[in-house]
Each structure stands twice: as C-alpha cells, then as structure tokens.
Amino acid sequence: MNITEQKISIEKVKQSKINQVDFDNLSFGSVFADHMLVCDYKDGKWEAPKVVPYQPIVLDPSSKIFHYGQSIFEGMKAYKDVNNDTWLFRPLENQKRLNVSAKRMAIPEIPEDYFMEGLKTLLKVDEQWIPKNEGSSLYIRPFIFATGQGFHASPADEYKFIISCAPSGAYFSGKxxxxxxxxxxxxxxxxxxxxxxxxxxxxxxxxxxxxxxxxxxxxxxxxxxxxxxxxxxxxxxxxxxxxxxxxxxxxxxxxxxxxxxxxxxxxxxxxxxxxxxxxxxxxxxxxxxxxxxxxxxxxxxxxxxxxxxxxxxxxxxxxxxxxxxxxxxxxxxxxxxxxxxxxxxxxxxxxxxx
Missing domain, CATH: 3.20.10.10 (D-amino Acid Aminotransferase, subunit A, domain 2)
Known part of the structure; x- marks a missing residue:
C-alpha cells in the first residue's frame, strides 16, 4: 500500500525532555529527540510506519542481528533557516542508498514513500528539536536490522526500520x-x-x-x-x-x-x-x-x-x-x-x- 502522512499513527511523549537539553553545547549524536519512527517487516511485507516515544528495543536473544549482522544505516541532517523553515539535503539519495545496502545484505528494501513520508512526519512531530544555532543541525539516523529469530545461518524473515534523531552542534574536527x-x-x-x-x-x-x-x-x-x-x-x-x-x-x-x-x-x-x-x-x-x-x-x-x-x-x-x-x-x-x-x-x- 502507499503510505501518506495521514496513515502514520503518532503516539506522543507525555513529557518532553527538550528543556533539559543545552542547545548551546551539543556534542555529536549523544542527545536524542523525543520520538522515533518505527516500521516492522513481517509476513513478507512492511507494515505501516508509526511515530512513538524514543525508547529501548526489546529483542529475543536469537534475533539474527546478533548472530549474522544484517544491519544497515544512513546518515543525514535536517536544517533550520533564518525563517524557521526546515530543510533536508538530497534525502532521496539517502533513501536510494539505503536500498542499495539492503539489497547487498539480503534485507527487504524500504519503499520510498515509507521512508520519505515517515521522515517528514517524524520531523514535524519533533520540529522543536532541530537546532537554530549557527552550524547546528538535527542528525538523522535511519537504520534497518534483522529481528527474525533462529540460529540457522540464513536471512531473517522479520526486520525493523527505525529513524531516530540527535540534535548536534557544529562539527569541528580540528587539525x-x-x-x-x-x-x-x-x-x-x-x-x-x-x-x-x-x-x-x-x-x-x-x-x-x-x-x-x-x-x-x-x-x-x-x-x-x-x-x-x-x-x-x-x-x-x-x-x-x-x-x-x-x-x-x-x-x-x-x-x-x-x-x-x-x-x-x-x-x-x-x-x-x-x-x-x-x-x-x-x-x-x-x-x-x-x-x-x-x-x-x-x-x-x-x-x-x-x-x-x-x-x-x-x-x-x-x-x-x-x-x-x-x-x-x-x-x-x-x-x-x-x-x-x-x-x-x-x-x-x-x-x-x-
């Protein structure tokens, strides 16, 4: 099925932790926004994505991610301009490359609309987490990993697609x-x-x-x-x-x-x-x-x-x-x-x- 923003369920946090964050002193990828996008692959298809509070993941010890390493990810950012508008940079390239990685690792590819509509929905929910400071941005981490169970060496039959975000300051690597x-x-x-x-x-x-x-x-x-x-x-x-x-x-x-x-x-x-x-x-x-x-x-x-x-x-x-x-x-x-x-x-x- 095609996914639109209206088909993506949203469960918001009861209490945001944004007021605990010092946006003037952000390190890279260590503070996480309130919500994450989650989408499961079961019975041969991707289920509808949903936005939920950022939370730990519960997995069976036999989940194949632990044994055969089926795990892929992307890295991208969201930016705020002086008018408070939100921008992405070449996001479809990230979506395409995630699927290139998925194919090589025998992971089912994520449909473009699931990726893009899911990402846009998540960013609208957590818009306040996109830093406005010069050089800062919201680092976005889409990833897919095997959740299907079993010790036999074969591709999993179930997977989880997640997008989580981390507000990050300007990246200065020095010399x-x-x-x-x-x-x-x-x-x-x-x-x-x-x-x-x-x-x-x-x-x-x-x-x-x-x-x-x-x-x-x-x-x-x-x-x-x-x-x-x-x-x-x-x-x-x-x-x-x-x-x-x-x-x-x-x-x-x-x-x-x-x-x-x-x-x-x-x-x-x-x-x-x-x-x-x-x-x-x-x-x-x-x-x-x-x-x-x-x-x-x-x-x-x-x-x-x-x-x-x-x-x-x-x-x-x-x-x-x-x-x-x-x-x-x-x-x-x-x-x-x-x-x-x-x-x-x-x-x-x-x-x-x-």
Missing amino acids: VKVLIEEKYSRSANGGVGYAKAGGNYAGQFYPTQLAVAKGYNQVIWTDDNTHEYIEEAGAMNIFVRINDTLITGPTSDRILDGITRKSILEIAKDEGITTEVRKITVAEVIAAAKDGSLKEMFGAGTAAVISPIATFGYRDVDYDLPENEDSMATKLKKRITDIQYNKTEDTFGWRYKV
Missing part, C-alpha cells in the same frame, strides 16, 4: 593527523564496502585504535590487494588536491558512494575547479608532498561535511600539508552548507523543504 594503512583493509572486491553495513565500521575500529596509539586521529585506507592506492579517510571519502586539480577515487565494491562526495564534484565543476575521478597511488601523494605540489587533502561526509587533513604519516615519516589561503576545502564546504541552510540559491535542486 586531523592520519596514517596511511598498509596491513589492514576496510573492504575487498566483491565485498560489502559500498554498503553502509554496520560490520564495515566495526572492522575499522581495531586498526584505527592502533593508529591512535601511534599519535594519529584516523586511518587512510588503501586497496585490499596491493595497498598501493588510497581509497577512504576513516569513514569518509577522500579528496586530494595536487596543484589546482582536485582528485578522488572512483566508487567501487570497496568505496561508499558518498552523497557529500558527489555534491563536492558537482560544485567543483560549477566553480570551474578541475576534477579527476581516478585511482590515486600512495607513491603519487608522497611525491607530491615532497615536491610541494600537494596542496590539500580532506575527508568528505555527512557529519563534518569536509574535514581537512593537516598531516599524514607513511612508513614512519610524517608529511605536513601547507595552510592555504585559497583553500578548496573551505570554499566547497561553504557552498554546500549555504545550500543546506537555505542561505543561497540552490541551482542544483538538492534542497528539500519539509
């Missing part, structure tokens, strides 16, 4: 120092690296801890086979600026098709910046760092939008990047955030009014 990884891999050809599957991130934690112990903040992942090509920066897509050309790797089985990534490529083209989507070797980056042609490196993703890299390490040598007055990272981040907060004309048609 990021990263280590180019040569032993561990984030993903492999034919694998699930292009899906936003929970296990992808679990597998990153240990190598990242090893890098942190050496004084780095994050890892730059290289290809699984030769470790000759840089692919992602932590949980973000990576961009490299050599002279005045902006380069990023092509998407593949191993690399997430980032929404911020493709937005940067389109904005760069609009700005007249030369871009290349191609494989980037570690050797090329090292050579550019040595001869001074490496001007910038940055990660791109929903949380930080763009996170500049100040230093990268490789085989016990650290390479510092220059501080540029004509930083592409700064220019591109401003273009994106101005669109997100409705501060400028959206010539791309990315902004979505709730």
